[in-house]
Each structure stands twice: as C-alpha cells, then as structure tokens.
Amino acid sequence: MRKRIIAGNWKMYKTMDEAKSFVTEVNGRLPETDQVQAVICPPSLYLSELATLAEGSALQVGAQTMHDTDEGAFTGEVSPKMLAALSIPFVILGHSERRQYFNETDESVNKKVLAAFSHQLTPIVCVGESLEQREEGKTVETVATQVKKAFQDVHADQAKQAIIAYEPVWAIGTGKTATAEDANEVCKEIRAEIGKLYDEQTASAVRIQYGGSVKPSNLAELLSMDHIDGALVGGASLDANSFVEMIEVASHA
Numbered sequence: 724m725r726k727r728i729i730a731g732n733w734k735m736y737k738t739m740d741e742a743k744s745f746v747t748e749v750n751g752r753l754p755e756t757d758q759v760q761a762v763i764c765p766p767s768l769y770l771s772e773l774a775t776l777a778e779g780s781a782l783q784v785g786a787q788t789m790h791d792t793d794e795g796a797f798t799g800e801v802s803p804k805m806l807a808a809l810s811i812p813f814v815i816l817g818h819s820e821r822r823q824y825f826n827e828t829d830e831s832v833n834k835k836v837l838a839a840f841s842h843q844l845t846p847i848v849c850v851g852e853s854l855e856q857r858e859e860g861k862t863v864e865t866v867a868t869q870v871k872k873a874f875q876d877v878h879a880d881q882a883k884q885a886i887i888a889y890e891p892v893w894a895i896g897t898g899k900t901a902t903a904e905d906a907n908e909v910c911k912e913i914r915a916e917i918g919k920l921y922d923e924q925t926a927s928a929v930r931i932q933y934g935g936s937v938k939p940s941n942l943a944e945l946l947s948m949d950h951i952d953g954a955l956v957g958g959a960s961l962d963a964n965s966f967v968e969m970i971e972v973a974s975h976a
C-alpha cells in the first residue's frame with residue numbers, strides 16, 4: 724500500500740512570524756499515523772527556520788522550486804546542494820506557475836528532477852493540462868508527454884521514489900475541482916505512462932497526488948480513488964486548522 728502524502732504549497736504567502744505560528748500551532752496536533760506524510764512547502768527564505776521548528780514532529784518541510792546546478796552565478800536561485808545540506812526531503816518541480824511565469828519547460832524540469840535525485844531530494848513533479856488542452860481532448864496526451872520528458876534518464880529505482888502531482892491548470896486557485904472520477908482517470912493514465920517507461924513494479928510504487936482547489940471537504944472523495952495517493956494543496960494549506968483537518972481526513976479515509 725502506498726503511503727499517502729498531503730503537501731501544502733504555500734506559494735508566496737505568509738511572513739516569517741505567520742509561518743512560525745502555523746508550525747507551532749500544527750506541531751503536536753497531527754494524528755499519530757505512519758500512513759500519511761504531512762508536508763508544507765514555504766517560501767525558501769523560511770526553510771531552515773521552519774525545518775528546525777518542526778524537528779521531532781510529524782510535519783516535514785519541502786521547497787517550492789530549485790535550480791538544477793549545485794552552485795554558480797545565478798542571482799536569486801537556490802540550489803539542490805543547499806537544500807540537501809539543510810536535509811530538506813522534498814522539492815516541488817515544474818509547478819504550472821513556474822512553467823507559466825518563470826519559463827520552466829519540460830527540459831528544464833527534467834534537469835531539475837535529475838539534480839534532485841542526485842542529492843537524495845524527493846521531487847514532487849507537477850503536470851497538468853490547460854483548459855484549452857482539456858477542451859481539445861488533449862489532456863492525456865499533454866500529461867503523458869510531460870511525464871515522459873520529466874523522467875528522461877531517471878533510473879527505475881529513483882522513479883519509484885518520485886511523487887507526481889496532477890494539477891489541471893484550470894482547477895488551480897479557481898475553486899473548480901476536477902471530479903474525483905476525472906482526476907482518477909488522469910492519474911491512472913499517469914501511472915500507465917510510468918509503467919510504459921519503466922515496469923509494472925515502478926508504476927505501482929510511484930505516488931500520485933491530485934492538486935487544484937483541494938480542501939478538507941473534498942479530500943476524502945479524492946482519496947477514495949484507486950490512483951490518488953495524496954494532494955498538493957494551495958490555498959487551503961495556509962490555515963493551520965484546515966491543514967490539520969486534511970491530515971486527519973487522509974489518515975481516516
């Protein structure tokens with residue numbers, strides 16, 4: 724059975740004080756279960772402090788993005804080596820906002836995925852179609868291509884550890900969620916693509932999250948689906964009560 728993972732993508736929200744209050748509030752309130760991983764991905768400025776604050780609790784801290792090289796003249800960037808040195812376990816890669824506003828491409832996402840694995844960071848690889856692609860009936864084709872390119876040259880034993888987040892772009896921050904059945908159908912195709920690229924064993928090991936307007940009230944239904952192993956949550960992960968509630972839902976559903 725695949726372990727569930729609920730990850731909060733905080734995007735560019737919260738001051739340091741607000742971020743610390745969140746962690747203090749959540750620490751100790753997470754249900755004791757080894758069936759669900761609870762992760763928050765704050766702005767990189769807070770990673771070190773929040774990771775220290777969360778030490779010894781069930782809460783884990785991940786990054787929202789990173790560069791693909793260890794060091795260099797790349798003003799403003801954070802490297803995989805830096806994240807690894809802080810023992811950050813997860814990094815979100817290829818989020819649609821990074822693709823849309825920061826010129827990330829399937830090729831650059833692939834370089835970052837390879838860099839993450841070379842530093843023992845677990846990538847949360849985001850894929851998803853736009854509204855236009857969905858309306859043209861190109862959802863599966865779009866997502867399968869993104870997966871194929873992101874995993875180029877990635878070994879099967881690494882791919883098994885990966886997390887893929889299926890986030891339909893039209894469902895992000897819009898209040899529109901894909902129906903659980905539709906989301907599951909696409910997650911099933913993602914798993915099938917991993918099966919094609921590797922083998923059955925890798926396909927059944929890889930964990931797939933759904934993302935896009937997830938909240939405590941719609942999480943149980945999403946998690947009841949065969950191919951959905953967790954959620955990547957934006958807005959609803961910013962509130963401590965709602966985050967804790969989602970971890971509780973995931974530990975029961």
Ligand SMILES: O=C(CO)COP(=O)(O)O
Pocket residue numbers: 732818890894895896897898934935936937955956957958959
């Ligand atoms: O982009 C997302 C998570 O990465 C989803 O954001 P929302 O949950 O706010 O729709």
